[in-house]
Amino acid sequence: MREARDHRSEWTFLTHHARVLLAISRDPGIRLRDVALTCGVTERTVQAIVADLEEAGYLTRGRGKDGRRNQYAIVPGSLFRHPAEADHEIAGLLALFAEPSAGREEHTA
DSSP states (O other): OOOOOOGGGTOOSSOHHHHHHHHHHHOTTOOHHHHHHHHTSOHHHHHHHHHHHHHTTSEEEEEOTTSSSEEEEEOTTOBOSSTTTTTSBTHHHHHHTSSHHHHHHHHHO
């Protein structure tokens, strides 16, 4: 007989790519080390994901005002990649998660 497992810990609705994009959209000057901590992955994984997102046209990278930190920008009008959602802009997802604590407070009141 198979042991009962806690399926909640085995999968999530958002991919690592989505989480990285959300973290950057919340703080365009965030360090990749901090993105990694937020997303629960390694810094090397975040670097690869950022490269994927840049190559796919979702992100651009420049230098911040101090010239040392990277400053990221989400490309306006970017669409989801999967055909099932390809007619929707990612801006809707980013807006949904822009202020994660605000939505929780409203629903708990």
